[in-house]
Amino acid sequence: MSPEKNKVLVSVIIPVYNVEKFLSETIESVLDQTLTDFELILINDGSTDGSPEICRAYQKKDSRIRYFSQHNSGVSVARNSGLSHATGEYVFFMDSDDTINKQFIETSYKSAKEQNSDFTIVGDHYCRMLPDVSALPTCAQFLRMEFLQQYKDVRFPEDIQPCEDGLFSHRLIALTDNMGTNRCGIYHYRSHENQNSLKINENTEKIIRQIPDWFEILKAFYTKYDLYKTHALHLALFVEHEPFGLRYLNTPFTKEQKERLFKIIRNFADEHVIPYLGKKDYSKLSLPFIYFIQSGQSSEFDEKLRKYLKNKRFNKKTRLFFAKLIPVGKLRRDLRKEINIKYP
Incomplete structure (x- = not known):
């Protein structure tokens, strides 16, 4: 880790692999945050399109951006590599084809500080999973760096996908009772035909x-x-x-x-x-x-x-159980809303 004087409040880590269509919008959503004391770590995972050029261009424009490149090794290796370079008091892992609302980092940071939490759950849907939350996607994990350094054996498992984020978060949640929430953080999940989740299911x-x-x-x-x-x-x-x-x-x-x-x-x-x-x-x-x-x-x-x-026992509770398995946030939220209206 870098010396103490170089620390920032938050490290945002984004693995990058062949996302030239969406990468600029993703980076801009981070640079447009209301909290400005952060670093954006971009890890190029062996992209073969124009993603590296986009990363380097943004690095020249903004000193908060740090760019690293590796041979194609997978998202877990890229995230772990980004973490090894991170200097933030807190860490957030983001996907390179998604965006966050302007207050995402600020509200997450303030929530984590006020609640003194090791692991802050971001997003209203995920916060409602407490107290029995077993795993979370990276978009819902805002993590204290000291906590991650305390358990250096818990990292994203290499050569695992899907479930690399679930295995990572599940183990961290088991290691702390100090969980916080930020219901105000809004993460915009982009659905497109080249998503890893769709390819994996095939x-x-x-x-x-x-x-x-x-x-x-x-x-x-x-x-x-x-x-x-x-x-x-x-x-x-x-x-x-x-x-x-x-x-x-x-x-x-x-x-x-x-x-x-x-x-x-x-x-x-x-x-x-x-x-x-x-x-x-x-x-x-x-x-x-x-x-x-x-x-x-x-x-x-x-x-x-x-x-x-x-x-007839297929009631509201069971319907909600199946609804939470839907991976796409908007579809899941719409279904939950429909169920709550039908089964008040």
């Missing part, structure tokens, strides 16, 4: 191959910090949301793939989650997930889910 085999790696990361972490007993619900909610909710339920797997994934998730849950759950913990889990961990095979669960969805 490669179902890659997801199935990677989920055991997710579990290895979690096992090493929970063992190192002896968290199985104290954070059993936290881990259960992560399994419910990420591999079960976002992947098993919402990814177009074949029947054979679903059976394989079912066994992978169930084996992990049987060994590392279920033995540590208390009776009260089950009230925090959705009924579909409880059906899942009680089923012997995927076809049995699918039949239970089919009947459940047709049953």
